[in-house]
Every structure is written in structure tokens, then in C-alpha cells.
Amino acid sequence: MRGDDEMEKSDRYDALIDRALRSYWEPREMPETRVVLARAMERAREADSLRRSVWATGWAVAATCLVVAVVSVVWLLQRPRVPETAWLPKAPAVTHVAGSPVTPMANIHTAEGKNATQPTGEPGLRVASAAVTRQLPKLDVFPTPRPLGPQEKELVAFAMRAPPAARKAVIDDQQHWDDPIIVAELQDPSPESGSHQDQ
Amino acid sequence: MRPEDEAEFAGLVERQWKFAYRVAWAVLRNAHDAEDAAQEAFLKIWRARAWRGLRDERAYVARIVWRAGVDRVRGRVAPPSRTREGYRDATEVMEDLPDARLGPEEMVAAGDWEAAVHRLIDSLPEDLRQVVALSVEMNSREIAGAIGIAEGTVRTRLMRARTMLREKMAAMEERRYARG
Numbered sequence: 001m002r003g004d005d006e007m008e009k010s011d012r013y014d015a016l017i018d019r020a021l022r023s024y025w026e027p028r029e030m031p032e033t034r035v036v037l038a039r040a041m042e043r044a045r046e047a048d049s050l051r052r053s054v055w056a057t058g059w060a061v062a063a064t065c066l067v068v069a070v071v072s073v074v075w076l077l078q079r080p081r082v083p084e085t086a087w088l089p090k091a092p093a094v095t096h097v098a099g100s101p102v103t104p105m106a107n108i109h110t111a112e113g114k115n116a117t118q119p120t121g122e123p124g125l126r127v128a129s130a131a132v133t134r135q136l137p138k139l140d141v142f143p144t145p146r147p148l149g150p151q152e153k154e155l156v157a158f159a160m161r162a163p164p165a166a167r168k169a170v171i172d173d174q175q176h177w178d179d180p181i182i183v184a185e186l187q188d189p190s191p192e193s194g195s196h197q198d199q
Numbered sequence: 200m201r202p203e204d205e206a207e208f209a210g211l212v213e214r215q216w217k218f219a220y221r222v223a224w225a226v227l228r229n230a231h232d233a234e235d236a237a238q239e240a241f242l243k244i245w246r247a248r249a250w251r252g253l254r255d256e257r258a259y260v261a262r263i264v265w266r267a268g269v270d271r272v273r274g275r276v277a278p279p280s281r282t283r284e285g286y287r288d289a290t291e292v293m294e295d296l297p298d299a300r301l302g303p304e305e306m307v308a309a310g311d312w313e314a315a316v317h318r319l320i321d322s323l324p325e326d327l328r329q330v331v332a333l334s335v336e337m338n339s340r341e342i343a344g345a346i347g348i349a350e351g352t353v354r355t356r357l358m359r360a361r362t363m364l365r366e367k368m369a370a371m372e373e374r375r376y377a378r379g
Contacts, residue, residue: 009369013364013368014365017361017365019316020313020317023313023317024317026230
């Protein structure tokens with residue numbers, strides 16, 4: 001009995017809900033279709049013109065970029081060329097003072113060194129702060145000249161102090177250093193001849 | 200655009216305008232916004248040239264209108280407080296006044312069950328309210344397609360919403376009888 005009442009009440013509520021739902025909105029007069037269509041077309045046209053202007057702007061920007069790129073390439077290809085020069089390190093120039101025993105290659109090595117701007121202590125060598133602006137002459141001397149070694153220095157000192165005859169002998173010896181060495185034949189008496197002598 | 204295209208589109212608008220408006224109103228609960236959303240949806244359909252060869256015209260329109268309505272809800276900006284700036288006209292004054300309408304219980308007492316149920320529907324959680332509001336125009340499958348949720352979820356929400364409404368209605372009726 002109670003269950004029937006509940007069911008009846010529930011059905012009544014459902015019917016009330018359904019009825020209320022049918023009117024659960026603000027009734028609105030439907031605008032005339034032509035008006036809706038006209039509005040839609042107008043807005044579509046606006047959107048189209050906006051899209052077209054965006055595309056036009058994009059194309060203009062792209063064309064400008066292309067022209068700039070082409071002009072840049074042409075300018076790079078046609079610009080006056082600087083004559084090619086050998087690469088030189090941006091090191092301080094080295095001037096060679098007359099009388100210095102240091103050879104040109106030694107100068108270059110000194111200039112490339114880390115302490116090129118500092119005095120090296122060797123006599124006659126001066127390091128300037130200006131950068132090298134001209135190409136150093138290529139030497140056609142082989143082997144590359146180098147400072148005298150200790151033995152060579154002693155030889156020079158000996159030549160300065162030695163008597164003229166000895167000096168001349170040294171000079172002659174230096175001039176003929178590449179003469180072929182001639183080894184005289186050994187004059188070894190044979191044992192047979194010795195035994196013959198013994199007899 | 201060819202004249203026959205315009206005629207076809209006009210036919211679509213004529214057939215589905217009311218439905219579209221009601222779907223939009225279920226989301227927005229405002230006549231002006233609902234009209235704008237419906238219009239926007241038809242504009243999208245126009246732009247997409249998608250009104251020809253539709254398998255389910257209603258479902259398609261419902262989906263587009265629903266999206267337009269949801270986008271409008273998300274884009275809504277809370278109105279600025281007018282307490283310092285002052286009111287521009289009487290409408291703004293009325294908007295700021297507390298709701299002067301009768302509550303559901305007063306409406307039941309006055310015998311206006313329909314208005315009372317409207318207020319109860321308004322008080323439902325938004326996900327339940329929208330499904331209930333759409334259930335007048337669409338079945339569970341169509342609602343699921345329009346909102347983008349599972350059909351089972353739609354049915355569950357409908358059942359929960361109706362249960363909540365029945366419970367509230369029973370409570371209101373009991374209080375009414377208790378008062379005599």
C-alpha cells in the first residue's frame with residue numbers, strides 16, 4: 001500500500017518534471033530565415049576579407065624578404081674583391097737590428113711566442129708593438145740558417161786566435177768538407193813473402 | 200555562392216533554428232547569448248559548406264551549437280563591481296539587487312509547481328542540469344554525441360538529476376503539509 005503511494009508520488013513528480021522541462025527555456029521568436037542568412041553571409045564576407053588581408057600581408061612580407069635576399073646575394077657576388085694575401089699572425093712586428101746574430105726565422109719564432117712583446121734578453125733583438133703589415137720575404141736558402149752551435153762557436157774562436165797557417169788549413173778543410181774520402185790501399189806484406197825473406 | 204546553396208542553407212536554418220536555440224539556451228540560460236551562439240553555429244556551418252549530405256543533421260547542429268555555447272561560457276568575463284563607479288541606468292541597479300523572485304517552496308505554496316521545478320533544475324550541478332535540459336530535445340545517444348561523453352554517463356546523470364529533483368520536490372511537499 002505504502003509502496004503504491006510512493007510509486008504514485010514518483011510518477012506524479014516525473015510528470016511535473018517533464019512538464020516543467022518542456023517550458024524550461026525562454027521562448028524566443030525565430031528570426032526570419034532571410035535575416036539569419038543575410039547575417040551569416042555578411043559575417044562570412046567579413047571573415048573572408050579579413051583572411052584575404054592576412055594572406056596579402058603575408059605574401060607582401062614574403063616577397064620583401066625574397067627581394068632583400070636576392071639583392072644581398074647579388075651584392076655579395078659583385079662587390080670588389082680584396083687581393084688575397086698570405087695569412088699572418090697578429091703578432092707584434094719584429095725588427096732586426098743590424099749586427100744581430102739572430103737569423104730571420106729565429107725572429108719569426110720569437111714573434112709568435114707568448115712572450116713576444118717582452119724583451120728576450122738577446123742582444124740586438126727588439127720587439128715592436130705594431131702588427132706585421134707586410135709579408136716577410138721568403139728565403140731561398142736551404143737548409144734554413146740557424147744560430148751557431150757551441151762547437152761552431154769554438155771553431156770560430158779558434159780560427160780568430162790560431163796562426164795564419166793553421167787558420168788556412170781549417171778554411172781549406174771547411175771548403176773541401178764534401179770531397180770524397182779516399183782511402184789508400186793497405187800495403188800489407190803477404191805472409192808468403194815474409195817467409196821467403198826468412199829463408 | 201549559388202542560389203540553390205542559399206536555398207538549402209535557408210532550409211537548414213528554418214528546420215533547426217529552434218532546436219539550435221534550445222540547445223544553446225541549455226548551456227547559457229540567457230536568451231540573447233543563446234541566440235548569438237545559435238547564429239554563430241550556423242555561420243560555422245555556412246563557412247564549412249557542411250550542410251549538404253549530412254547523415255544526422257540534428258546531431259551535427261547540436262554538436263556545433265554546443266561547442267559555440269561552451270566557448271561563450273568560457274569567454275564570459277565577470278562584470279566589474281559597480282559600487283565605486285556608480286550605476287549607469289536602472290537595469291544595472293536591478294542586476295545588482297538580490298533575486299526578488301519567489302523561492303521554490305513559496306512557488307509550491309502558491310500552486311505554481313512548474314516554476315518551482317524550474318528553480319530546482321537551476322539549482323542542480325551544472326553537468327546534471329545541462330543533461331536534463333537537453334533531454335527534452337534529444338535522446339541519450341544524441342546528447343552523448345553533442346556533449347562528447349559516453350551514452351552511459353548521460354543516462355547516469357539523467358537518473359541522478361531526476362532522483363535529486365524528486366527528493367527535493369518530496370521534501371518541499373512535506374514541509375508544505377507540515378505547515379498546514
